[in-house]
Amino acid sequence: xxxxxxxxxxxxxxxxxxxxxxxxxxxxxxxxxxxxxxxxxxxxxxxxxxxxxxxxxxxxxxxxxxxxxxxxxxxxxxxxxxxxxxxxxxxxxxxxxxxxxxxxxxxxxxxxxxxxxxxxxxxxxxxxxxxxxxxxxxxxxxxxxxxxxxxxxxxxxxxxxxxxxxxxxxxxxxxxxxxxxxxxxxxxxxxxxxxxxxxxxxxxxxxxxx
Amino acid sequence: xxxxxxxxxxxxxxxxxxxxxxxxxxxxxxxxxxxxxxxxxxxxxxxxxxxxxxxxxxxxxxxxxxxxxxxxxxxxxxxxxxxxxxxxxxxxxxxxxxxxxxxxxxxxxxxxxxxxxxxxxxxxxxxxxxxxxxxxxxxxxxxxxxxxxxxxxxxxxxxxxxxxxxxxxxxxxxxxxxxxxxxxxxxxxxxxxxxxxxxxxxxxxxxxxx
Numbered sequence: 312x313x314x315x316x317x318x319x320x321x322x323x324x325x326x327x328x329x330x331x332x333x334x335x336x337x338x339x340x341x342x343x344x345x346x347x348x349x350x351x352x353x354x355x356x357x358x359x360x361x362x363x364x365x366x367x368x369x370x371x372x373x374x375x376x377x378x379x380x381x382x383x384x385x386x387x388x389x390x391x392x393x394x395x396x397x398x399x400x401x402x403x404x405x406x407x408x409x410x411x412x413x414x415x416x417x418x419x420x421x422x423x424x425x426x427x428x429x430x431x432x433x434x435x436x437x438x439x440x441x442x443x444x445x446x447x448x449x450x451x452x453x454x455x456x457x458x459x460x461x462x463x464x465x466x467x468x469x470x471x472x473x474x475x476x477x478x479x480x481x482x483x484x485x486x487x488x489x490x491x492x493x494x495x496x497x498x499x500x501x502x503x504x505x506x507x508x509x510x511x512x513x514x515x516x517x518x519x520x521x
Numbered sequence: 522x523x524x525x526x527x528x529x530x531x532x533x534x535x536x537x538x539x540x541x542x543x544x545x546x547x548x549x550x551x552x553x554x555x556x557x558x559x560x561x562x563x564x565x566x567x568x569x570x571x572x573x574x575x576x577x578x579x580x581x582x583x584x585x586x587x588x589x590x591x592x593x594x595x596x597x598x599x600x601x602x603x604x605x606x607x608x609x610x611x612x613x614x615x616x617x618x619x620x621x622x623x624x625x626x627x628x629x630x631x632x633x634x635x636x637x638x639x640x641x642x643x644x645x646x647x648x649x650x651x652x653x654x655x656x657x658x659x660x661x662x663x664x665x666x667x668x669x670x671x672x673x674x675x676x677x678x679x680x681x682x683x684x685x686x687x688x689x690x691x692x693x694x695x696x697x698x699x700x701x702x703x704x705x706x707x708x709x710x711x712x713x714x715x716x717x718x719x720x721x722x723x724x725x726x727x728x729x730x731x
């Protein structure tokens with residue numbers, strides 16, 4: 312017989328099962344009943360934690376933001392990596408495609424789901440900007456970066472990176488990407504006030520993820 | 522008795538009437554029947570041109586993009602305005618809030634309508650980037666701007682301006698705006714490779730539209 316589980320544990324179980332189902336069966340093809348079967352709970356229990364399947368997806372998206380931010384934080388802790396590289400790797404490791412979340416990412420990017428995309432973007436910007444503040448301030452201290460508005464510079468780089476490369480707002484063709492990535496890095500360098508070409512080393516890393 | 526009107530004229534009439542209704546009554550409160558009454562057409566005629574009320578709103582959004590681009594083009598023709606000012610005024614005059622479209626703008630920005638916002642953003646970027654290309658190239662020729670990626674620089678400035686100030690993606694508080702606008706202009710200056718402080722003259726203009 313089951314004992315009454317703590318709320319957070321039960322909520323987690325639902326999220327883990329739903330995420331697995333969304334990834335394997337697809338979001339549309341997954342019903343609340345499918346989730347109930349795996350977690351082995353009654354419908355009422357599900358609706359105690361979530362008001363709908365969509366709310367589950369929203370919670371999963373916030374989890375994805377959190378996981379990305381933690382990856383970035385871990386990269387930033389590794390002081391054996393030179394500072395500029397550490398910051399750029401942190402930004403790139405934050406992106407959800409690094410974690411096999413592609414099916415959920417596709418769900419976020421469907422036209423009818425731009426609401427979820429906005430949810431992701433807002434949460435990501437809020438969570439990631441403070442994560443990058445300290446290393447950028449360190450770069451200013453160490454005379455690597457030169458800028459008056461560090462927070463706003465980070466916000467701009469995160470926003471542009473997401474909208475351009477994650478969210479495909481320009482609908483660029485495959486062959487446009489090398490130039491677009493080069494231009495993005497050049498603009499990031501200028502905003503950070505670092506040496507021209509400082510970020511060139513990231514061209515390949517970016518390229519591999521297109 | 523009515524004569525058979527040309528398709529484009531009829532379609533325009535529907536758009537004008539619907540836009541007026543969306544602005545005065547609100548989008549949700551307007552029915553297809555309300556539109557029919559004003560244009561004085563049968564339901565079948567309406568559905569010949571549009572499959573739904575939402576499709577009408579989509580067409581209106583594309584009209585708004587077109588109107589904004591034309592305002593920008595007119596500003597850019599006025600060579601009595603110094604080039605840098607002309608470009609910035611063109612960008613600002615493009616934004617829909619200059620034309621009393623606030624009700625429709627609100628509609629675009631509702632959470633459930635982020636699909637429409639995306640439609641607006643994609644159409645605006647596509648239409649406005651080429652509009653700004655010539656003046657920016659002129660600025661490079663005249664040694665005012667210095668950059669390797671003019672198209673991408675324009676794309677980035679349009680994208681950031683829209684997401685930050687039109688679309689409220691950061692959910693900034695009122696008191697944050699002066700600093701955020703200053704930072705935005707500073708980042709735009711750096712991307713354009715122009716003199717520091719060159720765009721300061723626009724602080725007030727921007728400020729007035731918050």
